[in-house]
Amino acid sequence: MYCSDFEIKYKVTMILAAAGSGKRMKLGYPKQFLSVEGKPLFIFPLETAQKNSIIDEIIVTTNSENVDKVKEFCAEYGITKVQTVVSGGKERQNSIYNALLCDKNSDIILVQDGVRPFLKDRYISECCKIVADEKCGAVVGVKVKDTIKKVDGNMEVVSTPPREELVAVHTPQVFSGDIIKRAYKKAEEENFIGTDDSSLVERMGHKVRIVLGDYDNVKITTQEDLKFLNQEGK
Incomplete structure (x- = not known):
């Protein structure tokens, strides 16, 4: 990758998490394969990454039984940057760790949800610039609109x-390659499960900055989320 804002050439890899089960969507098949205008949902962020000049390679992590299916879809839609399709694990965190183990010396690694279809070029460029210039993590997120209450076990x-002071975090979440690999390795060794990629990096004492995103950068998780696809025309 080379960007005029960067003084050094970096190798940038995106990991796409596409190992969901689709249970909450009640589809009967993994939600990343939901057809939107005849195209699987996970292809949308891949197409953005394919056209983006900053991203050099892509690793996709998916259910073991769907590895060949993902490869076939990537070939069909011309996603040539996909170097590896790796089997996922029990949890999302396990799946990302499997993908990290397949990475070959990337300087910067982005983690993107496969069912968050509205990936934008500016998320990639702004996050990568922060990681390159400030040597810290960068996560896309939006300020919360509602008042948030902290509750106990009795609600x-x-x-x-x-x-x-509150931000709802999205993806991409972007870090230097060595830092995110060490963070995931430490979590694996200590049987720690975080709520997102950034939480693993934060617990090691590394700084993470928020890049303000857009409210339409939704993750398609439930049937109610499908209305966002219709609104965006995808």
Whole structure:
């Protein structure tokens, strides 16, 4: 990858997490294969990455029984940057770790949800620039619109965090290759399961910055989320 804003040439790899089961969607098949205008949902972020000049390679992690199917779809839609399709694990974190083990010395690694179809070029460029210039992580997110309540096990309100301090995080989540690999290895060794990629990096004491994204950068998880696909015309 080379960008005029960067003084050094970096190898940039995107890991696409496409190992979901689709249970909450009640589809009867993995949600990443949901057809939108005749195209599998996971192909949309791959097409953005394929056309983006910053990303050099792509690793896709998917269900073991769907590895060949993903390869076939990538070939059909001309996603030539996909170097490896690797079997996922029990949890998303296990799947990403499997993909990281297949990476070959990338300087910068992006992790993207396969069912978050509205990946934008600016997310990639802004996050990669922060990682390159500031040597910290970068995560796309949006400021929360609603008041958030912290509750206990009985659903009683414990506190109300200031809304201006809260961000809902999305993907891509972007880090230097060595840092995210060490973070995942440490989590694996300690049987720690984080809520996202950034949480694993944060627990090692590394700084992570937020890149403000857009509210349409939704993750398609439930049937209700399908309305966003219709609104965006995809």
